[in-house]
Amino acid sequence: MTEIAGPARRLRRRLDVQAAIYTAVFAVVAFFVLYPLVLLIAFSFHGGVPGESFQFSLAGWHAAFAEPDMLESVWNTIKLLVAIQAIAFPISILAAWLIARTDLPWRDGFEFLFWIAFFLPTLSVTLGWILCLDPQYGVFNKLALHLPFVSEGPFNIYSFWGVVWAHLGTNAIAVKVMLLTPAFRNMDAALEEAARVCGANRLKTLTRIVVPTMLPAILTIVMMVMIRSMQSLEIELVLGPPFDFYVYSTKIYGLISQEPPQFAPASALATIGLLVILPLVVLQRVLISRRQYTTLSGKVQVQPTRLGRMRLPALLFVSLVVGLLTVVPLGFLVAATMMKLFGFFDIAEPWTLGNWATVLGDDLFLRSLKNTLLLSTGSALLAVILFPLIAYFTVRSVFRGRAVLDFLSWIPFAIPGVLLGVGLLYVFLGNPLFRPLYGTLWLLIIAIVASHMTLGTQIIKSNMIQLGAELEEAGRVAGATWWGTYRRVVVPILVPVLAVVGVMIFVTAARDIASVALLATNESRTLALLQLDYMVDGRYEYAAVVSVVVIALSTGVALIVRALGLRLGIRA
Amino acid sequence: MDTIRLSLRDVTRRFAGNAPAVDGVSLDIRAGETFTFLGPSGCGKTTTLRMIAGLEMPDSGEILLDGEPIVSAVKGVFAPPEKRRMGMVFQSYAIWPHMTVAENVAFPLRVRGAPRGDIGARVMAALGLVGLAEYADRPAPRLSGGQQQRVALARALVYEPAVLLLDEPLSNLDVKLREQMRVELRTLQQKLGLTLVYVTHDQVEALSLSDTVAVMNRGRVEQLGAPRELYERPATPFVRDFLGKSVTLKARVVANDDADTTVETEANVRLRCVSSDIAVGATVTVSIRPESVTLADGGARDNVLIGTIAALLYQGERSECEIRVGDEMIFTFVPASAALVRGQEIAVRLPPDRLFVWPA
Numbered sequence: 060m061t062e063i064a065g066p067a068r069r070l071r072r073r074l075d076v077q078a079a080i081y082t083a084v085f086a087v088v089a090f091f092v093l094y095p096l097v098l099l100i101a102f103s104f105h106g107g108v109p110g111e112s113f114q115f116s117l118a119g120w121h122a123a124f125a126e127p128d129m130l131e132s133v134w135n136t137i138k139l140l141v142a143i144q145a146i147a148f149p150i151s152i153l154a155a156w157l158i159a160r161t162d163l164p165w166r167d168g169f170e171f172l173f174w175i176a177f178f179l180p181t182l183s184v185t186l187g188w189i190l191c192l193d194p195q196y197g198v199f200n201k202l203a204l205h206l207p208f209v210s211e212g213p214f215n216i217y218s219f220w221g222v223v224w225a226h227l228g229t230n231a232i233a234v235k236v237m238l239l240t241p242a243f244r245n246m247d248a249a250l251e252e253a254a255r256v257c258g259a260n261r262l263k264t265l266t267r268i269v270v271p272t273m274l275p276a277i278l279t280i281v282m283m284v285m286i287r288s289m290q291s292l293e294i295e296l297v298l299g300p301p302f303d304f305y306v307y308s309t310k311i312y313g314l315i316s317q318e319p320p321q322f323a324p325a326s327a328l329a330t331i332g333l334l335v336i337l338p339l340v341v342l343q344r345v346l347i348s349r350r351q352y353t354t355l356s357g358k359v360q361v362q363p364t365r366l367g368r369m370r371l372p373a374l375l376f377v378s379l380v381v382g383l384l385t386v387v388p389l390g391f392l393v394a395a396t397m398m399k400l401f402g403f404f405d406i407a408e409p410w411t412l413g414n415w416a417t418v419l420g421d422d423l424f425l426r427s428l429k430n431t432l433l434l435s436t437g438s439a440l441l442a443v444i445l446f447p448l449i450a451y452f453t454v455r456s457v458f459r460g461r462a463v464l465d466f467l468s469w470i471p472f473a474i475p476g477v478l479l480g481v482g483l484l485y486v487f488l489g490n491p492l493f494r495p496l497y498g499t500l501w502l503l504i505i506a507i508v509a510s511h512m513t514l515g516t517q518i519i520k521s522n523m524i525q526l527g528a529e530l531e532e533a534g535r536v537a538g539a540t541w542w543g544t545y546r547r548v549v550v551p552i553l554v555p556v557l558a559v560v561g562v563m564i565f566v567t568a569a570r571d572i573a574s575v576a577l578l579a580t581n582e583s584r585t586l587a588l589l590q591l592d593y594m595v596d597g598r599y600e601y602a603a604v605v606s607v608v609v610i611a612l613s614t615g616v617a618l619i620v621r622a623l624g625l626r627l628g629i630r631a
Numbered sequence: 632m633d634t635i636r637l638s639l640r641d642v643t644r645r646f647a648g649n650a651p652a653v654d655g656v657s658l659d660i661r662a663g664e665t666f667t668f669l670g671p672s673g674c675g676k677t678t679t680l681r682m683i684a685g686l687e688m689p690d691s692g693e694i695l696l697d698g699e700p701i702v703s704a705v706k707g708v709f710a711p712p713e714k715r716r717m718g719m720v721f722q723s724y725a726i727w728p729h730m731t732v733a734e735n736v737a738f739p740l741r742v743r744g745a746p747r748g749d750i751g752a753r754v755m756a757a758l759g760l761v762g763l764a765e766y767a768d769r770p771a772p773r774l775s776g777g778q779q780q781r782v783a784l785a786r787a788l789v790y791e792p793a794v795l796l797l798d799e800p801l802s803n804l805d806v807k808l809r810e811q812m813r814v815e816l817r818t819l820q821q822k823l824g825l826t827l828v829y830v831t832h833d834q835v836e837a838l839s840l841s842d843t844v845a846v847m848n849r850g851r852v853e854q855l856g857a858p859r860e861l862y863e864r865p866a867t868p869f870v871r872d873f874l875g876k877s878v879t880l881k882a883r884v885v886a887n888d889d890a891d892t893t894v895e896t897e898a899n900v901r902l903r904c905v906s907s908d909i910a911v912g913a914t915v916t917v918s919i920r921p922e923s924v925t926l927a928d929g930g931a932r933d934n935v936l937i938g939t940i941a942a943l944l945y946q947g948e949r950s951e952c953e954i955r956v957g958d959e960m961i962f963t964f965v966p967a968s969a970a971l972v973r974g975q976e977i978a979v980r981l982p983p984d985r986l987f988v989w990p991a
Contacts, residue, residue, distance in 0.1 A: 249725035252686050255712035256719040256796075257739035257786065267738075271729040365688075 077541045081458050084448045088467050091509040095482025096470065100333075102485055103326035119323025123331075126324060132310040138219070139306065140288040143226045144281070151235035152277070154380055156269060157373050158236070159243035160251070162363040164370070169377050170240055176233035176384040178617040180570035182293045182590055183606035184229045187388025189297075190395050190599065192216035192224070196403065198391060217301040225294045233384055235280055242276040243269075251364065261364065282343035286336055290475040292573040297594055307332060308477050308573070315481060315577055322485075329478040336473040389610070395603035418604040426582075427589040427605075431612070433500055434575075434585055435568040438507040442515055442564040443557050445508065450519040451549065455531070472513035476573030479510050484577055498580040506574040511567060515560045522556045523549075566613040586612075635698070636662040636826045637683065637794060642692035644678050652678045654850035655692070660794075660843075665820055665827040669837040670847035671873070676830045677798055679847070683828060684719050684796055685712035696793060713742075718787030719796040722803065724779040726771045732758070732782050733767040739790045757789040758782075760819065777808045784816075788823075797829045801836060813839060834874050838862060846870045862920075868989055877918045878961040881991065884913050892988050898957035902934050903983040914991040921951075923985035924963035927978035934981045936961070940973050954979065 103119045123129065154173070158166045191199045192214040200212025215221055250272055254264040270277075292308045299309055307328070314325040366373055395401045399411045418424050452458065453465040471479065483506050487497040496502055530552065531544055539547065550557070570587050579588055586609050593602035637660040644653040653675040660666040668676035681687035683694060685702065693703035701710040718739075727735055736754045745753070758764045761781035766774070774782065780800060787795055800816075801809045817840050820827050831837050837844050838858040845855045846869070854866040865871035882894035882902065887910070891903045894917055904917055927935045938956035949964045954977055963979060965971060 247723050247725060249721040249723050250727055252684075252712070253719065253721055253725035253727075253783075253786075254738070254742075255686065256684050256715070256717055257742065258713045258790065259738070259742040260711070260713050263742055267742075268727055272727060274729060 077456070078458070080448065080542075081452050081456060084445065084452060085460065085464055087445065088449060088464060088512070091505055092467050092470050092512065095479060095486050095509075096333075096474065098485040098489065099326055099478060099482040100330050101326075102322055102489075103324075103330050105323055105326075116323070120327045122321065122324035123327035126310070126314075126328075128305055129310065129328070132305040132307055135304060136289060136307045139222060139226070140285065142219075142223045143231050143288075144284055146223070147227055147231040147235060148277075148281075150380060151232050151239060152270065152273075154232070154377055155236050155239035155243050156265065157366075157377055159240045160246075160248075160269070160364050161366050161373070162370070163366065163373055163377065165374075169381055170236075172381045172385055173233050173236040173240075175614060175617070176381070177230070177237050178566055178614050179229070179233075179385065179389070180587065180606070180609050180613060181229040182297070182570070182572060182587060182594070183392060183610055184384075184388045185225045185294050185297060186395075186590075186594060186599065186602055186606055187390075187392040188225055188228055189216050189594075190391040190401055190603075191387065192221060196401065217298055219304065222294060222298050222304070225298060226291070228384060228388060229294065231284075232380065235284075238280055239273070239276065242273060246272060261369075279343065282339060286339050286343065286473060289332055289336065290477075290573060292475075292477055292576070293591065296572075297591070308475055311481070312477050312576065315484075322481075325481060329481060332475065332478065333473065340469060340473045392603050392606055392610075395600055396607055398600060401599050401603075414600045414604050418601050423584075423589065424586075424605070427584050427586045428608070430500060430583055431569055431586040431609075434503050434507065435565045435612075437500065437504045438568040439561040439565040441504060441508045442511065443561045446512065446515040446560060447519050447550065447553060447557060449512070449516045450523055451545065453516075454520055454523045468512050468516045470513075471510050474510070476506075476510050476571070477577065480506055480574050480577040483509070487578075498582055500583050502578050503575045503583060503585070504568075506578055507564065507568045507571060510571075510574045511564055515564060518560055519553065519556055522553060562616055562619070566616055569613045569616075570609055634662045635659045636696070637828070638695040638698075639679070639683075640693045640695070642679070642682060642689045642694060644675075644682060644687060644689050651675075651850045653682070653689070656847075656850075656852055657692075658845060658852060658855060660826065660828060662826050663824045664842040665817070665825075665829060665840055667829040667831060667837045667841040667844045668847055669831060669834060669844050669873070671832055674847040675850040676832075676847045680796055680798055680828060680830045683794070684717055685710060685715050716793040717796055718790070718792035718794070720780070720783045720787050720798065720800045722799040724776075724783040724803075726774070726779045726782055726786075728770075728772045730771055731767070732763065732769050732771060732774070735771055735782055736786045736789050739786060743790060753789055754785075757785040760788065761785045761815075776803055777812070780804065780812065784819075788825075794826045794828055797827065799831055800829075802831070802833070809836075816840065838874070846873060848873075863985075864987075871918060871987075871989075876921055878921050878924060878963070879916050879918045880956075880959055880961065882915055882917050882988075884909055884911050884915055884988070887911055891983055894988060896936075896957070897959070898936075900936060902981060902986060904986040904988045905984060907988045909988055909990060916989045916991050917986055918989060919981050919986045921961075921963050923982060924961065925980050925982070926963075926965065926969075927980040934983055934986070935978050936981065937976065937978050940971060940975050940977055943971060943973055952977075 103123075104115055104117065105119070154169075157163045158170050158173075163169070189197070191197050194200060194212050194215040194217065197212060197214060197216070200214050203209050203213050204211075216225065246269070250268060251264055254268040255261075259267065289307050291306070292312060295304070295306045295309045296312065299305055305313065311325050311328050311332075314321040314328070396414055397410050397412060399409055399413070400406065403409060449464065449468050453461050453468065474482075483502060487493045487502055531548055533548075569585075571585075572587050572591060575585065576588065576591070579585065584592075586605055590602050590605040590609065593599070593605060639656050639658050642653060642656045643651055645651045656675075656679060668679055670676045678687055682689050682702070688709060689702060689704060691704045693700050693705065693708075695701065696715065700706060700708045701715055702708055727738070730738070733754050736757055737750050740750045740753060755764060755767065758767055761784050763778060763781050763785065766778065766782075771779070771782065780803075783800070797816075801812055804812060813836060816827075819825070829837075829840060838861075841858055843855065844858055844861055846853045846861060848869050854861055854870045861870060862874050865874060871877055880896055880902075882896045884892060885895045885901065886893040887907070889906060891905065892907050892909065893901055893903050894915060895901050896917075902917060909915055936954075936956050938954040938961070940952060941955045941960065942953040944951040944953070945967060948967060950967050950969070950971075951962055952965045952971065953960060953962045961979070971977070
């Protein structure tokens with residue numbers, strides 16, 4: 060008996076280490092995600108301000124429904140979603156197919172440029188397009204005035220189609236091309252070739268075989284953009300107010316940021332949004348899990364489709380799309396940093412380096428830069444520690460509640476950044492225990508890590524599932540404890556994917572607006588928020604300088620990852 | 632039977648920076664025959680098939696279908712795959728996952744604009760041929776490997792193509808199913824009089840299915856002929872070894888005439904072999920298929936080797952018998968019931984008409 064009792068006791072102690080860490084991870088995730096979410100909903104029924112004792116009231120809900128443009132803002136969100144995706148999908152599918160499956164010249168280079176486009180900060184690209192399409196001094200309008208019969212600038216970025224254009228120019232196309240290209244690449248080429256031999260020409264093969272085969276992957280992305288459409292904030296925040304255009308997210312932002320803040324109506328609006336999104340998240344998970352058995356086995360043969368006479372038009376098409384996503388907005392952005400007054404080329408000595416000198420010499424800029432670097436590094440570190448533990452416990456452990464943990468890690472995907480921000484605000488303002496942290500970077504780090512928990516954890520999970528359990532079991536059999544195996548086998552194997560996740564979090568933290576906008580104070584302002592302030596004030600030259608710095612920071616890091624040969628993508 | 636259906640004329644395909652994948656292949660494929668490209672992976676057999684299908688473009692040479700060029704580098708002709716009247720079964724089957732079985736099979740008819748009324752009947756006929764009529768409405772992903780293979784075959788047959796191309800169609804099936812499909816494929820081909828172009832690396836498949844086999848190696852056709860001819864009279868050591876096991880012995884030519892060539896082994900045994908033009912005195916290798924080696928009964932005196940049994944490997948229906956002769960090892964197959972033991976002396980006969988001389 061004693062011979063058995065000894066090892067059994069040791070086994071229990073090992074399990075206890077694992078259980079302790081599991082409990083800690085569970086608690087952290089619940090604090091990051093569940094607590095803000097519960098407060099968010101609770102505060103919609105709260106009559107006072109955060110910090111006061113709870114008094115039940117439906118005033119918030121009344122106010123939310125009485126809010127004059129409430130319905131219109133929801134309608135605007137839907138209109139934008141449809142208009143943007145109706146344009147973005149055909150373009151993205153065609154571009155991804157051309158890059159992945161045809162003999163398009165320089166296709167690797169194009170893929171790389173779409174990848175760069177994906178990493179460009181939304182706000183910076185938007186600023187680039189404002190500089191081109193502003194009704195008064197936008198460069199394109201000024202050029203158009205030189206044409207005969209044109210008496211006023213034809214373009215106006217401060218319009219519905221201007222907002223659509225800004226979305227297309229920032230993430231709407233780039234992210235789809237980035238996700239679809241690997242999916243197209245993984246498709247068995249024999250499916251296409253079989254159609255050709257059966258008598259279908261190139262076009263019929265694309266429309267009747269390739270696109271339908273890719274439908275599961277495309278549908279997953281459709282669900283994703285529908286869910287994420289409520290998250291978009293910065294484009295509408297900058298372009299919307301001048302023509303009195305509000306969407307769901309800017310409406311909530313407006314309620315919180317006005318004086319005095321309207322917490323209860325904002326919470327009520329947020330709750331309604333969550334009720335709409337959560338079914339979509341569930342549906343998307345079902346779609347993803349069903350996709351696995353529709354993928355047929357088969358050797359992947361990469362035999363590019365010959366474009367023949369369509370090669371040149373295809374090349375022009377992809378070049379145009381990529382050019383509009385990257386070169387055009389960036390070019391004008393850089394030009395703007397060096398102009399005394401952007402758009403006025405005919406004044407004496409229009410060019411100057413004064414903007415750079417002013418901004419870079421400003422304490423505000425230096426503090427924001429320091430904040431951004433601390434925020435990005437801190438978020439990346441926390442993510443790289445927390446996400447693999449979440450992934451491990453949901454994939455490998457047999458603890459009760461791991462399904463709940465899995466579900467918790469999915470929730471941030473459904474919560475728009477602004478809403479999570481509101482929830483965290485309640486946590487840190489409403490609870491005296493946490494109030495001292497308000498105004499520090501910790502709050503922002505939590506917001507960033509929480510809002511990117513889903514994507515980061517999913518990437519690590521899919522890698523863990525592919526690896527299988529045997530490597531780890533071998534570690535245990537060889538005599539290592541659970542923690543020793545995790546530290547010396549699991550984590551080292553995951554280093555490449557952890558690097559990818561870390562960099563991803565670093566870059567998103569550097570450019571993020573939505574999650575941190577409501578949480579930052581003057582002391583904890585980041586570069587992205589500084590840029591937003593400059594833009595709202597109309598000081599585009601300064602905003603452009605900050606933009607270029609943010610781009611250099613995020614794209615530079617992205618380039619390093621690329622050089623390390625790491626890639627992101629979903630499997631078809 | 633003797634009309635030429637497909638002709639390849641000096642077809643060459645290079646991939647950037649490598650030796651040619653297919654190097655000057657010329658051959659004719661007759662209507663109604665099963666023609667097989669056989670060779671190890673990377674020998675150019677699949678590339679050749681893909682050039683016939685139009686999925687790959689040759690760098691030079693031409694391919695003619697019923698005398699008309701479908702691709703010709705010189706004349707600048709390239710018929711796209713959909714215009715070639717061919718059917719193809721892919722190694723991965725390439726069953727479209729978003730369609731049912733019937734929709735997969737109907738697709739070639741639909742893109743050809745076949746009358747709607749005809750399509751149903753023809754699809755069912757094709758599915759009937761491969762024994763899948765009752766699976767018509769099943770979603771394609773819910774099929775086993777063997778069933779997917781049959782759907783791919785039905786899809787390729789439904790529009791009665793001039794040539795049916797098969798790229799290693801049986802390689803993803805398990806052994807039992809593979810043998811069954813081999814028989815079915817041969818029966819179907821003969822029943823419908825199909826012209827079949829078949830690619831495989833499995834010599835048993837090639838020998839049992841084909842009317843003509845082209846053995847390929849490094850982009851070239853090493854030998855072309857009927858299966859029996861290739862197996863029994865291989866033209867090169869590569870063909871000999873690729874098609875099956877052989878027993879080889881080192882020897883020296885001592886006499887040579889029209890009737891036969893005589894060699895002397897290192898153990899000073901004289902062996903008569905099939906006549907060759909190798910000079911007297913040359914060092915050579917003689918080879919024979921193990922199943923041609925017979926146990927010598929008391930009467931035979933010529934072409935007999937005496938050795939000792941080094942190992943007996945029981946294989947079920949027969950035993951493999953390893954025999955040490957001097958410093959060399961030869962082997963043959965003996966009935967499992969033969970009363971032999973390890974270490975026993977044994978005499979085997981190498982029939983002169985089965986023994987070939989090769990330059991060493």
